Amino acid sequence: MINQTTKSKEVLVPLRKETETNIGQVIEVRGDKVLVELWADPTKPLIEDYYPGQPGSYLKIPFQGHSIICIASSIKLGHQSIGGEMKKIVECMLVGTLKPDNKFVRGVAIYPTVGLIAQMVTDDELNKIFAEYRHFDFSFASLAENERQRVPVNINNLFAHHLAIVGNTGSGKSCAVASILQKVIKKYPNTHIIVFDLHGEYAAAFPKDVSIIEADKVELPHWLLSFDEFIDLNVDLTELTAKNQITVIRDAMLRARQGTDSDQNLGLGASLTVDSPVFYNVEDMINLIRNWNIQMVYNDEGKLVPGPLHGVFDRFLIRFDSRMQDPRYKFIFRPENYSSDSSLIELLKNHLSLNNGKRMTVIDLSGIPSETIGVVVAVISRVVFEFNLWNTERDKLPILMVYEEAHNLIPRQANLGFPSAHKAVERITKEGRKYGIGAIFVSQRPNELSETVISQCNNFIAMRLTNPEDQEYVRKLVPDSAQGLLAMAPSLRTGEALLLGDAVVMPTRVLIDLPCPQPKSSDIEFAQGWTETSKEIDIERVVKRWRTRRRDL
Ligand SMILES: Nc1ncnc2c1ncn2[C@@H]1O[C@H](COP(=O)(O)OP(=O)(O)OP(=O)(O)O)[C@@H](O)[C@H]1O
Numbered sequence: 212m213i214n215q216t217t218k219s220k221e222v223l224v225p226l227r228k229e230t231e232t233n234i235g236q237v238i239e240v241r242g243d244k245v246l247v248e249l250w251a252d253p254t255k256p257l258i259e260d261y262y263p264g265q266p267g268s269y270l271k272i273p274f275q276g277h278s279i280i281c282i283a284s285s286i287k288l289g290h291q292s293i294g295g296e297m298k299k300i301v302e303c304m305l306v307g308t309l310k311p312d313n314k315f316v317r318g319v320a321i322y323p324t325v326g327l328i329a330q331m332v333t334d335d336e337l338n339k340i341f342a343e344y345r346h347f348d349f350s351f352a353s354l355a356e357n358e359r360q361r362v363p364v365n366i367n368n369l370f371a372h373h374l375a376i377v378g379n380t381g382s383g384k385s386c387a388v389a390s391i392l393q394k395v396i397k398k399y400p401n402t403h404i405i406v407f408d409l410h411g412e413y414a415a416a417f418p419k420d421v422s423i424i425e426a427d428k429v430e431l432p433h434w435l436l437s438f439d440e441f442i443d444l445n446v447d448l449t450e451l452t453a454k455n456q457i458t459v460i461r462d463a464m465l466r467a468r469q470g471t472d473s474d475q476n477l478g479l480g481a482s483l484t485v486d487s488p489v490f491y492n493v494e495d496m497i498n499l500i501r502n503w504n505i506q507m508v509y510n511d512e513g514k515l516v517p518g519p520l521h522g523v524f525d526r527f528l529i530r531f532d533s534r535m536q537d538p539r540y541k542f543i544f545r546p547e548n549y550s551s552d553s554s555l556i557e558l559l560k561n562h563l564s565l566n567n568g569k570r571m572t573v574i575d576l577s578g579i580p581s582e583t584i585g586v587v588v589a590v591i592s593r594v595v596f597e598f599n600l601w602n603t604e605r606d607k608l609p610i611l612m613v614y615e616e617a618h619n620l621i622p623r624q625a626n627l628g629f630p631s632a633h634k635a636v637e638r639i640t641k642e643g644r645k646y647g648i649g650a651i652f653v654s655q656r657p658n659e660l661s662e663t664v665i666s667q668c669n670n671f672i673a674m675r676l677t678n679p680e681d682q683e684y685v686r687k688l689v690p691d692s693a694q695g696l697l698a699m700a701p702s703l704r705t706g707e708a709l710l711l712g713d714a715v716v717m718p719t720r721v722l723i724d725l726p727c728p729q730p731k732s733s734d735i736e737f738a739q740g741w742t743e744t745s746k747e748i749d750i751e752r753v754v755k756r757w758r759t760r761r762r763d764l
């Protein structure tokens with residue numbers, strides 16, 4: 212033990228004092244970063260698994276009755292002065308203050324200064340720090356450095372302010388999603404969750420609470436598409452006649468919807484628009500266009516000449532007819548289940564998990580042709596948004612949307628994706644909060660995900676991320692106080708993550724609970740697969756499934 216004061220006034224730093232919890236002293240303060248010279252041995256745990264100075268561990272700096280809490284982001288050996296002895300220097304980010312009344316507040320009211328002692332944060336103090344969100348009684352992870360300490364999460368902020376889960380392939384993103392959703396479903400009896408599942412992984416993680424819309428059962432009838440969605444899908448905007456086509460299709464589609472309104476006495480009248488979710492017969496509409504396309508008219512001289520729309524739709528009709536025949540587009544143009552106006556209610560029930568005893572809908576997109584995935588995402592995202600826009604009881608129906616492989620669904624370069632999907636998802640990120648729609652975006656390439664979407668996410672689960680471009684990109688998006696922590700991202704273990712944002716009281720390095728059961732996302736084992744010699748592959752069966760696009764055969 213060494214005395215804390217000396218007789219010399221020039222010496223500002225207190226003398227080294229090694230008690231159970233004193234681990235070093237502050238030697239530099241720079242904005243929201245402090246450097247701490249570590250006295251304690253970083254290779255020996257002070258208690259159980261608390262290794263002093265380990266990146267991700269917490270330190271406290273007592274000052275004026277407050278405890279300033281910081282999190283270690285890096286540690287190095289360095290010289291304090293030229294030729295001086297090597298010192299262990301820990302870089303820390305200031306994250307908050309534990310006040311004398313034991314309340315934790317984010318940010319620092321009183322900045323620390325050099326010479327102050329840095330101490331270990333005890334379990335008791337961690338409990339006080341994490342107390343703020345404990346009443347939510349919701350947690351899916353524990354501290355990586357102290358697995359006894361659960362990290363309570365503010366579930367309202369987590370979902371309403373949107374969450375991005377980023378990390379390399381195999382870092383544990385899908386397991387993190389499954390773990391969060393399993394806990395949500397277990398705790399809340401009335402959840403409404405829609406998962407866009409690109410690889411057919413999630414059904415295995417939710418054996419009974421979930422309605423699975425399998426790839427070959429997904430149906431999004433053409434009449435549910437808004438006018439813009441229909442145009443994005445069917446009109447080639449590079450064609451010279453594209454503008455003409457768009458004007459005429461608008462007219463034809465409005466007439467077709469009005470036809471249903473009057474035939475079925477829906478009573479919509481003037482309130483019906485070209486976007487209204489009202490059934491129409493697509494073949495009737497196309498036949499109208501087909502007639503205009505070949506229409507001949509008499510000119511002033513009484514001669515029969517091609518009409519104003521003659522030939523305008525030549526290429527459109529060829530493209531449209533081939534789509535109508537294409538089995539990959541059957542789920543839009545030849546729906547089996549949702550082929551009448553009254554089926555809208557059933558469709559909403561199934562997709563929003565409404566009144567059907569299920570608490571989550573997993574839409575398996577694994578068998579859908581990649582060029583139509585954008586349509587599915589666009590239409591469902593928009594329909595969900597509009598449903599709650601018109602639902603005055605939306606406070607009873609918060610909906611969570613989960614976008615797996617979001618960089619494929621809403622890519623950064625708008626020309627790569629489906630324009631309506633961008634529009635619908637970006638609207639959810641910008642305005643969803645007010646209408647009770649939250650979102651989780653999962654991506655292994657955050658740098659390739661729409662900037663509008665990711666910049667609206669207030670919460671991040673950053674898992675192992677080794678690509679420097681992606682790291683840099685995420686660093687720019689997270690709060691300043693958490694930026695230094697991302698240096699840890701490349702070395703995180705599988706299932707380990709940095710939890711950043713307003714759903715946790717402070718940035719934390721956590722170990723996410725392994726879901727039980729797990730999604731079907733584990734690696735195929737080469738060694739095992741190549742060892743078994745007994746079984747012959749049923750090639751015919753594979754070919755049959757492939758040709759019919761059915762996995763149940
Ligand atoms: N919290 C965890 N604890 C321990 N192991 C985990 C954890 N999370 C995931 N794993 C392991 O890592 C494997 C891969 O996880 P997962 O499928 O979630 O990765 P991913 O990030 O979604 O990958 P991809 O981007 O390729 O979809 C899992 O099969 C599981 O065994």
Ligand SMILES: [Mg+2]
Pocket residue numbers: 384385386732
């Ligand atoms: Mg995954």
